[in-house]
Amino acid sequence: MTQRSVAVWFLAGAAITAIIFFAALHPASGTVGGLLYLATSWALPSVFVFTLALGLAWLVPAPIAARISVALGLSFVLALNTSLPVLSDLMHYGQNVSSEHRRAVTWNAERRSDAIDMKRRPWGPVFTRPFGARVRVGSDEGCGCMYFLDAVDTLYSDRTLATLSAAAGRRASVKDYAGLGDPSSEQKDAHTDLTLWQRDDGYRALIELFDRGEKIAAFAQTGIPLRALTDRAGVGREKLAANFFENALDILLHDNFWSHSLNAVVPNYFPERELDTFFRQASGRP
Numbered sequence: 001m002t003q004r005s006v007a008v009w010f011l012a013g014a015a016i017t018a019i020i021f022f023a024a025l026h027p028a029s030g031t032v033g034g035l036l037y038l039a040t041s042w043a044l045p046s047v048f049v050f051t052l053a054l055g056l057a058w059l060v061p062a063p064i065a066a067r068i069s070v071a072l073g074l075s076f077v078l079a080l081n082t083s084l085p086v087l088s089d090l091m092h093y094g095q096n097v098s099s100e101h102r103r104a105v106t107w108n109a110e111r112r113s114d115a116i117d118m119k120r121r122p123w124g125p126v127f128t129r130p131f132g133a134r135v136r137v138g139s140d141e142g143c144g145c146m147y148f149l150d151a152v153d154t155l156y157s158d159r160t161l162a163t164l165s166a167a168a169g170r171r172a173s174v175k176d177y178a179g180l181g182d183p184s185s186e187q188k189d190a191h192t193d194l195t196l197w198q199r200d201d202g203y204r205a206l207i208e209l210f211d212r213g214e215k216i217a218a219f220a221q222t223g224i225p226l227r228a229l230t231d232r233a234g235v236g237r238e239k240l241a242a243n244f245f246e247n248a249l250d251i252l253l254h255d256n257f258w259s260h261s262l263n264a265v266v267p268n269y270f271p272e273r274e275l276d277t278f279f280r281q282a283s284g285r286p
Contacts, residue, residue, distance in 0.1 A: 003058055010055030017048040021252050025137065025146070027241050034139065034146050041137065045256040049079045079258030086130045089225040090266055097271050099219040104284035105190045105211045116168050116209075116283060117175035118161050118192045126156040126196055126203055126229050128270035131259040133251045134230040140237075147237045148247045156205060156224075159270050160194055167279035187213035190283075202226055207275070209282045217282040224269045 021044045023029055024037035050071075057071035077084070107114065127134060129151075138149040153159070165172035172192075177185050195206045203224040209217040232250070234243025280286070 003061075007055050007058035010051050010058060012055075014048055014052035014055060017044055017051060018252060020044065021048070022245075022248055025248050026244065027146075031144055034144070037137070037146070038139065041251075045252050045254070046079075048252060049256050049258070050075050053078055076258055079254075079256045080131065080262075081253050083131050083254060083259070086225075086227060089227060090130060093223065093225060093267065093269070095221070095267065095271055095274075096223045097219065097221045097274050099217070099274075099278050101217045101278075101281055103211075103216050104282055105209070105216065107284065115171040115173070116164060116190045116192060117173055118157075118164065118194060119186075120174050120176040120178075121194060123155075123157040123194060123196050124229055125150055125231055126205075126224065126269075127151065127154050128156050128159055128228070128268045129154045129263045130225075130228075130266055130268065131254070131262045133253075133255040133259075135232055135235060135247045135250055136255075137251070145237070145240075147240050148232075148235050148243075150235060156196065156228075156270060157194060159272070160192075160207060160275070163272055163275050164192055164279050167276045167285065168283035169285055170283070186210065198226070198229075203228060207278075209279075217278065219275060219278045221271055228269055 020036070020040065024033040024040065026033065029036075053071045053075035056074055057067045060067055060070055062070070080087075105116070125134070132151060132154070134151055135148045136151050137146055139146045153162075161172055161174065175191065190209070190211045193208045193210065195208075196203055198204075199222070201223050203226065205221045205224065207219040208215055232243060232247060234240070234247050
């Protein structure tokens, strides 16, 4: 088999991998496609990247060892693709946080609740991990359906809530005060208010802790890169077809070996250690 024939085989393999990925995930494939996707989706994005890189590398007139080296470098570039500018963000990113404490939450028998909830807001999907797909596929055995969701364990708001619950050692959830019908609810409990907004140097996060309506502590982070926010359509139940190809392409292009490996070694945009310390102090825990 000639070098060019091998290249064609690899390139064809990459094309077939992409076709299987889209066909299995598409709503028209039904239950059979869904089962195929669940069985293969963990590997298909990485297989696509590496077979495409090998196919392109085998077009280079060079010894096998050199072509393998070229394929490895190409796989890195192809795996990051539209995320390559994030490397520049990381070169200029430095975690910049500050906090202030006036006192800790007062816990006593008169409190209506021992929880610290987070006030519901339209936060916007600010992602804390620099690389990887911004959506994932969820499924429900009851309805036999699949749908797109935000990538797991990476939204700034979700990680703030998880850190709050773990650090305070108390139940924490998102509370919609506007839907309670009691305007004084915010004056009777302990809750956190998260605000995210855009500035010239990136996004700023402000986390304020209130106890019976009094602000007792605040935590701020600045300089979160602008590319951290990705607002996609078609996320949620019964929306699989609403923005299918954009969301599916995001997973195929970014949910791969290189992206996961980089996320394990580069800094993310969430100050978990500092925020954990902040919530412990503000909630009165050692």
